[in-house]
Amino acid sequence: MDCIRIAEWNANGLIQHIQEIEMFLRDQKIDVCLISETHFTKETYIKIRGYLVYHTVHPSNKARGGTAVIVKNELKHHEETNYQTEAIQATSIKVQNKYKQYMITAVYCPPRYILKKEDFVKLFQTQGEYYIIGGDFNAKHWGSRIIINKGKELYKAGAECKCEFHSTRKPTYWPTDQNKIPDLIDFFVTKGVSNNYIQVEDCPDLASDHSSVILTVSNAVIKRQIPLTLTNRKTNWLGFRAELEKKITLKVPLKTPEQLEEVNKFNTDIQQAAWNNTPMIQRRNMGYNYPKEIRDMVNMKRRARKKWQHTRSPEDKTVLNRTGNELKRLIKEMKHATLNKFLSELTADKNTDYSLWKMTKGIKRPKMQIPPVRKEDGEWAKSNKEKADLFAEHLFKTFQPLPRLTNKETIPQIKKKDRRQIKFVTMKELTNEIKIT
Structure with missing residues (x-):
């Protein structure tokens, strides 16, 4: 399998969405689906064709909270010990991909409980060395409108455990109360998975007060598309x-409908001129160009592993470990040297296009939320198409022709001979006229 598609969604009661979730899994080709707020009890049982379902209920065994993992039958995996407390419920499976095993976990943190850094660290420590956690943390921080204490504590725990956070930076919670504003509280936490192999996208297909988020984990580097722009910093x-x-x-x-078509030509000419004078900026390849010494060591390690797998002798295992440690040391030294060279070449002048300030800006720049837009009927425009249609409708209603001043088709022109000469007046006469008035 070249990639695994993992979806996370707060169902707010999964039983009522069974048919909907089945269609979603097949249409979006989902391999693993992480569900929050299943509202399951120990007596609950569901079956989805082609998938297995593992779930964790609330400790009170009441129909509230809870998590579930829905995984394809053909995906090599096994269930792990569940995490079950009043403040955190989590369901975990361990998946084997082409290179390593890692944990995939659905999590739900009810909003009523105050969680500290230690609570999140305890959860992360049960996940092993490589893991992907997705769900409703009810911790606002990454791309949210505001930052709350639970979000700060989760951020500290992630920093201590060397985790990465992945979100779409778009709202995932859509409250039914129109006085409340949508916000982002559903996202993924990963460890041991490089960002170059991960892609995150939102998906509004499922209907609840939360929208789903899909994370794709690939065995190869995912090349993200460069967003299209009309101009850039190299525009001539x-x-x-x-x-x-x-x-x-x-x-x-611009008096007749035919002449108004010139407006479209005007817009097209501007766009075409911008494209013709704007070169495409190629992204820098951030991968490492490994030297021959490291490539030779990789081949040596492969031969050592093959020999040990054939003989299973302690001596060959020692050689394999020694080769692996030497390879790690060489790669670490090369990365440090590459980073030091890159940092030493940063300057604050025009010769390097102000590379120092750009790098500093990229590090300090916060992740901005992409806000939703409210429709006239009070609902929220969630997808890009809905937002574009809403803006188009608004602009269409706003920029309407002015009403005619008369019902007649034409306004009679004043003949030149009927024009009367305006008598010149002095400032004193004008002032006196104003005072009288």
Whole structure:
């Protein structure tokens, strides 16, 4: 399997969404689905064709809280010990991919409980060395409108356990109360999985007061698409101006519907001129160009592993461990040298395009929330298409032609001979007239 698609969703009661979740799993080709707030009890049982379901109930065995993991039958995995407290419920499975095993966990943290850093650290320590945790943490921090104490404590725990946080930076919680504003409280926490192999996307297919988030883990580096822009920092503005001067004619009157079509041509000419004078910026390849010494050591380690797997002797195991440690040391030294060289070349002047300030800005820049937009009926526009349609409708209603001043088709023109000469007045006469009035 080249990649695993993992979805997380707060169902707010899974039983009522069984048919919906079945269609979602097949349409989105989901391998593992992490569910929060299942509202299951020990007597609850569900079956989804082609999938296995593992779940953890609330300690009180009442229909509230709880988590579940829905996993494909064909995915090699096994269930792990569940995490079950009043403040945190979690369901875990261990999955074997092409290179290593890692834990995949669904988590739910009820909002009423105050959790400290130690509580989250305790959860992370049960997950092993490599894991992916997804669910409703009710901890606002990453891309949320505000930062609460639970979010700060989770951030401290993640920093201590060397975790990474992944979200879409878009709201995932959509309250039914229109006075409440949507926010982001569902996201993923990972450890031991490089960001280059992860892609996160939102999906509004499932209906509850939460939207789902899908995380794709690939065995190969995922190349993210560069967002399309009309211009960038390398745009040739002189060429842009010269091209527009040749194409655009500003002497066309805009009085008839046919003449209004010139507006579309005007917009098209601007876009085309911008594209023609804007080169594509290629992203830098951040991968390491490993030297021959390291590549030779990798081949040596492969031969040592193959020999040990064949003989299973302690001596060959010692050689394999020694080779592996030497390879780690060489890679670590190379990464340190590469980083030191990169940092030493950063400057604050124009010669390197102000690389120092750009790097500092990238580190300090906070993750901004992408807010939702409310429709006229009070609902929220969640997807990009809904937002675009809403803006288009608003602009269409706003920019309407002015009403005619008269019902007649044409306004009679005053003949030149009927125009009367305006008599000049002095400032004193004007002042006196104003006072009288």
